[in-house]
Amino acid sequence: MRRAPVLVLASASPRRRELLGRLGVAFDVDPAGIPEELPAQDSRAERVARRLARAKALAVAARYPALPVLAADTVVVRSGRLLSKPVDEAEAWSMLRELRGRWHRVITAVAVARGRRIWVGHAVTWVRMREYSDHEIAASIARGDPFDKAGAYAIQDERFHPVAEYRGCYCNVVGLPLGTVIDLLRRAGIAVCPSPERLPPECTCCPLLASVRSRRGLDTGS
Numbered sequence: 459m460r461r462a463p464v465l466v467l468a469s470a471s472p473r474r475r476e477l478l479g480r481l482g483v484a485f486d487v488d489p490a491g492i493p494e495e496l497p498a499q500d501s502r503a504e505r506v507a508r509r510l511a512r513a514k515a516l517a518v519a520a521r522y523p524a525l526p527v528l529a530a531d532t533v534v535v536r537s538g539r540l541l542s543k544p545v546d547e548a549e550a551w552s553m554l555r556e557l558r559g560r561w562h563r564v565i566t567a568v569a570v571a572r573g574r575r576i577w578v579g580h581a582v583t584w585v586r587m588r589e590y591s592d593h594e595i596a597a598s599i600a601r602g603d604p605f606d607k608a609g610a611y612a613i614q615d616e617r618f619h620p621v622a623e624y625r626g627c628y629c630n631v632v633g634l635p636l637g638t639v640i641d642l643l644r645r646a647g648i649a650v651c652p653s654p655e656r657l658p659p660e661c662t663c664c665p666l667l668a669s670v671r672s673r674r675g676l677d678t679g680s
């Protein structure tokens with residue numbers, strides 16, 4: 459029997475749905491579908507992502523007075539320039555060339571709205587891209603992969619695998635920092651007790667998840 463939802467995920471992203479599902483909470487999905495307009499240049503990228511996550515959560519919360527609503531927004535920041543999802547091939551080319559061989563930041567902000575209250579948090583991951591070729595960029599664009607991804611790439615892309623290394627939370631780059639999500643849900647009154655074997659192993663860098671794993675004896679502390 460299907461469990462009654464305890465929250466609503468305001469997102470059309472299949473990655474967010476998959477990651478939230480790993481926390482073992484029952485949820486409904488209802489995307490916000492609001493226009494996402496980014497300022498081209500903003501030194502306060504965290505603030506931009508937080509504002510968008512908040513707007514998505516509030517847009518959907520109006521439809522669910524009895525349930526908490528969780529939304530997120532991911533932005534890629536390179537030299538102070540915000541990169542969201544490319545609108546066309548030319549923009550995908552320019553983003554992937556700009557990121558190639560360099561470090562950038564990925565910020566995902568998360569908002570949980572419940573009634574008139576809202577809790578917002580964010581996580582930052584530093585990512586260095588490898589020196590992929592123009593031919594690889596063309597192949598990725600020909601597959602249509604960049605167009606629903608901030609920065610025109612996916613760290614989880616097994617054909618392109620554009621990332622050389624990263625510092626911080628892997629799930630944050632994919633679109634949902636689980637440590638931040640657990641913290642915000644607890645603050646909104648939803649206790650989350652994830653089963654450690656369902657958590658992505660790459661999430662060990664989230665302190666909260668690391669402590670969950672450690673408590674259950676899965677982390678040797680190395």
Ligand SMILES: Cc1cn([C@H]2C[C@H](O)[C@@H](COP(=O)(O)OP(=O)(O)OP(=O)(O)O)O2)c(=O)[nH]c1=O
Nearest residue numbers: 469470471531532607608611612613631632633
């Ligand atoms: C950088 C990066 C982004 N992404 C994805 C996560 C998000 O789905 C997307 C960022 O765009 P967002 O605008 O944050 O989210 P979205 O439009 O896909 O979904 P919604 O607003 O309905 O929640 O990029 C990856 O899957 N892998 C990556 O490595």
